[in-house]
Amino acid sequence: GAGVSQSPSNKVTEKGKDVELRCDPISGHTALYWYRQRLGQGLEFLIYFQGNSAPDKSGLPSDRFSAERTGESVSTLTIQRTQQEDSAVYLCASSLTSGSNEQFFGPGTRLTVL
Amino acid sequence: AQKITQTQPGMFVQEKEAVTLDCTYDTSDPSYGLFWYKQPSSGEMIFLIYQGSYDQQNATEGRYSLNFQKARKSANLVISASQLGDSAMYFCAMRELYNQGGKLIFGQGTELSVKP
Numbered sequence: 283g284a285g286v287s288q289s290p291s292n293k294v295t296e297k298g299k300d301v302e303l304r305c306d307p308i309s310g311h312t313a314l315y316w317y318r319q320r321l322g323q324g325l326e327f328l329i330y331f332q333g334n335s336a337p338d339k340s341g342l343p344s345d346r347f348s349a350e351r352t353g354e355s356v357s358t359l360t361i362q363r364t365q366q367e368d369s370a371v372y373l374c375a376s377s378l379t380s381g382s383n384e385q386f387f388g389p390g391t392r393l394t395v396l
Numbered sequence: 397a398q399k400i401t402q403t404q405p406g407m408f409v410q411e412k413e414a415v416t417l418d419c420t421y422d423t424s425d426p427s428y429g430l431f432w433y434k435q436p437s438s439g440e441m442i443f444l445i446y447q448g449s450y451d452q453q454n455a456t457e458g459r460y461s462l463n464f465q466k467a468r469k470s471a472n473l474v475i476s477a478s479q480l481g482d483s484a485m486y487f488c489a490m491r492e493l494y495n496q497g498g499k500l501i502f503g504q505g506t507e508l509s510v511k512p
Contacts, residue, residue: 313498315498315499315500317500317502323504323505324400324487324502324503324504324505325441325487325489325500325502326502327499327500327501330498330499332498338499341499371439373441375441377498379498380498381493381498382498383429383431383446383448384443384446385443385498385500386443387433387440387441389439389440390439390440
C-alpha cells in the first residue's frame with residue numbers, strides 16, 4: 283500500500299518568504315507527526331495530531347511555525363517569514379494511533395532558505 | 397538535560413562481525429518505549445526494533461537485537477553479521493507514554509560504516 287508522502291521534495295526560498303509543506307499520511311492512520319532534522323543532527327519533534335484531539339504544539343520553535351490537519355488526512359506545515367536557520371529536512375510520520383509502536387516516515391522535504 | 401544520549405558519533409565494523417551501538421536515556425515516566433531507526437544516505441527513516449519498558453525479554457528482529465538494561469537506563473542496539481548495506485546513520489528514540497503522548501525524542505545518531 284501507499285506510504286507517507288510529502289511534497290515538495292525540495293524547496294528553495296528566499297529569507298522572509300512563507301512556505302507550505304504538505305504531508306499525506308497512510309490512509310487510516312489517526313496520528314500524524316512533524317519533525318525537523320538539521321544537517322548532521324537527530325530529529326526534533328515539532329507537532330503532532332491525534333484524531334480530533336487538540337494538537338500537541340509543544341515542539342514548535344517559534345510563532346512563525348504552524349500546522350493544520352483536516353480530519354485524519356492531509357497536513358500542512360507553514361513557516362512564515364523564513365529565516366536561514368529554518369533550513370533543514372522536514373519529516374512527517376504517521377501511525378495507526380498515538381500509542382502504536384511504529385511511526386512510518388515520509389521521505390521528507392528539504393528546505394533551503396537563502 | 398539530554399533525554400537520549402548516543403555517545404558514538406561514528407563507528408566502524410568489519411563485514412560479517414557484530415557491532416553494538418550505544419544508547420542511554422533519561423526519563424521519570426514509568427511507562428515508555430525505546431526505538432531504533434536506520435537512516436541510509438537516501439534520507440528515509442526505517443524502523444528497526446522496539447522495546448517496551450515493561451517487556452521482560454530483550455527485543456529481537458532478525459539480525460537486530462536490543463540489549464535493554466533498565467536499571468542502567470541503556471538500550472543498546474546489537475547488529476549481528478554486519479552487511480555492507482548496514483552502513484547508515486542509526487538513531488535511538490524514546491516515547492514517554494504517560495506524559496508526552498506519541499511523540500518520539502531522538503538522540504543525535506551514530507554513523508555506522510561497514511568495511512568489506
